[in-house]
Amino acid sequence: MLQEEGNKWRGYIRKAGMIGLMLLLILPHMLMNPVSEVFADEADYDILDVGGTITIVKYLGTDTDVNIPEQIQGKDVTAIADQAFMGLKLDKVTIPGTVTTIGMGAFMGCELDAVILNEGLIEIGLMAFAGNEMENVDIPGTVTTIAEGAFSQGSLKTVTLREGLKTIKDKAFWDNEIRSVHIPEGVEVIGEEAFIDNKLEEATLPGTIISIGKKAFIGEDGKNNIRTLTLQAGLSSIGESAFKDNLLESVRIPGSVSVIEKEAFMGNVLEAVILDEGVEEIGEHAFAQNKLEEVVIPSTVNLIATSAFFQNEITTLTLPNSVRTIGDASFAFNPLIEIRVYNDELVFGMFPFFQAPPATPGDITLFGHSGSTTEQYAIAIGYTFQILEDSGSTDCGENTDFSCVINENDTITITGYTGSDTDVLIPDTIDGKAVTIIGEDAFTGKQLIAVEIPYGVTSIEKQAFSANDLTSVTIISYNASIEGSAFEGNQTNPADLTLYGCFGSAAETHANDKGYSFQESSKAECLEMILTPSETNPTNQDITISVSVNKLQESIRELKWAEGSKDLVDFQAGDGDGVTDNRFTVSENGTYTVYVKDKKGNEKIERIGINNIDKSLLIIQVQIGDGETITLHAYGSDSIQQLKQKIHDTAGIATEKQKISFGGNVLEDGRTLADYNILNQTTLQLVVLSTDASPDPVWGVYIPSSDISLDRFEAIVDGENRLPFDRAQFEYDLGDTEAETVEIIVKTHHPMAKIALDGEAFADKKTWHLNEGKNMIDIVIFAENGDEKTYSITVNRLAKVPFTDIAGHWAESYIKKTYWERLFYGYSDQSFRPDEPISRMEVTSLFVRLLELDEQKQVPFSDVQSIGKDSMEELEKAYAIGMVKGYPDQTFNPFADVSRAHLALIFYRTYDKVNGTPYEPRQLAYFSDTAGYDQETQNAIAMLVEIKIAEGSDGNFRPDDQATRAQAAKMFVKFKEVLGRLENK
Helix, strand or coil, rough: CCCCCHHHHHHHHHCCCCCCCCCEEEEECCCCCCCCCCCHHHHHHHEEEEECEEEEECCCCCCCCCEECCCCCCCEEEEEECCCCCCCCEEEEEEEECEEEECCCCCCCCCEEEEECCEEEEEEEECCCCCCCCCEECCCCCEEECCCCCCCCCCCCCCCEEEEECCECCCCCCCCCEEECCCCCCCEECCCCCCCCCCCEEEECCCCCCCCCCCCCHHHHHCCCCCCEEEEEEEEEECCCCCCCCCCEEECCCCCCCEECCCCCCCCCCEEECCCCEEEEEEEECCCCCCCCCCCCCCCCCEEEECCCCCCCEEEEEEEECCEEECCCCCCCCCCEEEEECCCCCCCCCCCCCCCCCHHHHHCCEEEECCCCHHHHHHHHCCCEECCCCCCCECCCCCCCCCECCCCCCEEEEEEEECCCEEEEEEEEEECEEEECCCCCCCCCCCCEEECCCCCCCCCCCCCCCCCCCCEEEEEECCEEEECCCCCCCCHHHHHHHECCCCHHHHHHHHHHHCCEEECCCCCCCCCCEEEEEECECCCCCCEEEEEEECCCCHEEEEEEEEEECCCHHHHHHCEEEEEEEEEEECCCEEEEEEEEECCCEEEEEEEECCCCCCCCCEEEEEEECCEEEEEEEEEEEEEHHHHHHHHHHHHHHHHHHHECCCEEECCCCCCHHCCCCCHHHHEEEEEEECCCCCCCCCCCCCCCCCCCCEEEEECCHCCCCCCCCCCCEEEEEEECCCEEEEEEEEECCCCEEEEEEEECCCCCCCCCCCEEEEEEEEEEECCCCCEEEEEEEEEEECCCCCCCCCCCCCCHHHHHHHHCCCCCCCCCCCCCCCEEEEECHHHHHHHHCCCCCCCCCCCCCCCCCCCCHHHHHHHHHHHHCCCCCCCCCCCCCCCEEEEEHHHHHHHHHHHHHHCCCCCCCCCCHHHHCCCCHHHHHHHHHHHHHHCCCCCCCCCCCCCCCCHHHHHHHHHHHHHHHHHHHHHH
């Protein structure tokens, strides 16, 4: 019977992407029922065939429960056109995974109660589902963009957004009934008024967000009443009125937010606000009309704008040294009593501390330094003034044991230690500022035994650690300067104090001078390298990169360079060319990696990006009369008008006053530099015409060019051009990449032709940021006369593989492929554990994910209670269709390993079912350790060898060894390729 079903097996493989059967026989007693196909009534749709795929233009049917087909006329349905279903009375619509784009207003006003969107969808267009009645929607993780008003004016109560989404545009969910929203990691932009007029009470925003648009979550007229808000580190901008008029009681602003815009949190009920180090500006009315009793201004804030904290309940206030300006009424209508100001030159706006009568200025005390603007302001207004008691050194940082001062370059000098620990780790930063200096006597007499000084410290001053009991000092920086008395008075015998650092460093020199012991530290940065290009401006010449290493030449064992972004493992494997005389020369743009290894085995790499080489660039000189000569960058295709504009931009000479000549010929407008054979390093002559000079007569009528041809078209991915430009070809597929960007390089033949990418004009080069999944990039060339031609580029950005333990592993590429197929997810600690055995439960889970099984049935097994909820669901799905039956004693043994021989049998039997006949190996005696196995197992192992799925080692297959996760990943990838070849037959 199974042989008779051969064609059905092939049909199933076609639908499942040729991967669904690989594990059909992974466990005993598996059973799979035949699948019947249902075809849609293709007459229900008005369609458009676009490049071999189908766009649905209009729905002609009468069903109110619409299941859009994956294919029409044997071609994938990939798009729903603008307004295709608009205004139709529908109850439910299911959109298949083949559809990548839903157009503008496609389902607008359809009164839909339910929408099912599937993985594969990328973009939801403008107003696509506006004005419907569904109460929930689940946006699949392949969607990258939700356009303006896409789900506006509806009845949504819940919305599920998944990782993969990048942009939520203006008013995307305007006017619904959503009560809670969790924005997933990866979203970068939330547009203006995106969630306005909802019923939100809770919102969680990730650190990937770059900006939150104006009024995005505003509670105007009581629509939103957000009580709980979580903002993650990484957020960089909170827009105007973004959370105005909600019911927030507390909020923490991460330090990644540099500017809090106007009215961002105005009109809430805030009782607590935490501003992390990193916030720089607090905008107008940002926290006005709340219930704050105190606020700590971080030492990174420099501007507090007009009415920023207007009408709160703040009684005491400290303005750190970083605050340079406070705006009009910035803290007005607060019951302020004491204000401490540390910036001696603070600029005061009008009435920043104004209080309503009967309060008087005398009720407020301003603390500041003598002679400061604070003292002057207090006297002028009538506030009480007192001198700050501090003398520059203050306790610094939240809950630290250090006193410090802020240096002029906004770094920290530690001036004292107030703690009791005798083993001290000095921090890299305090209050977000780098610790760079250990001040004089800072740790004197503190009974210290050991201390570690971080990399950023550049100076250790006199007696900084004197009169302690130090036996161990670790100095991580190679070049930190150390005063002679820095460690005096610790040990009677200087050799009992050991300095740990780098050989050849200032620490070793100091130890030798003072008689201290010295050892190299594994923590120290003992090998440093600086790469310097010979030219950073645009050039048409090769660039020499100088390599500076912080060690003597005789202590260096290897110094090599390689093109591309390399890792240590690449050089350890023999990659790279030797660096001669501490320099090497490159002739192309790209990333270059330099590797150094010293004779003690320390290794380091540094990378440098070169992007200023352009071999077609002309560097020409223009002599202006008998005076100065200017240097310009140009191209042979530049028009004379463009050259004149460059002269204007450089020397300020109006284009109509320029008369340029070369070799006795006047350069005429409408021609190019190439027309005059102007080459690199040519000198042109420029005469500046007087204002009353008459222009030369121009005869005839100028006809704009229709030339839209290209001289150059490239797409740079990972430093390589993937676009094989053919002037007769207008569509290009760059394939798969892990890169986050692609650099588009376009050079038009005609100088007046224009280039646009995604509606934005650009010249020559543009970097395009890739979203995960399929990216479609349209480059439009506009001729001078308005004619246009579109070049389309498709590139698929693969998801970032999170596994931290596969770099350099022999199976790294196979593991990545299985991750991209959504089969292996790894472990919660982001490991893959490639060399661990694969278990029966893991294999079962793999099978279920392959076939995307949904139906569940309770299992009778007595030993699976500890496998976890997700694994239990997958086991129940496998059991529901008879794929697993377990053992006679009602156990499943989920954690049992799978041997290499067993895995070989799986592939062999699956091949039989797919091909209709068993594989017949050319020979059996490939390995000496398989002779004792039955005929079927020997055939299976021989098949793996002959179709290049697996191989042995040292003449053995090791059939009883447990199959590892890495081996399974490789076998799966290879077997999928075999199934593909069978299908092509």
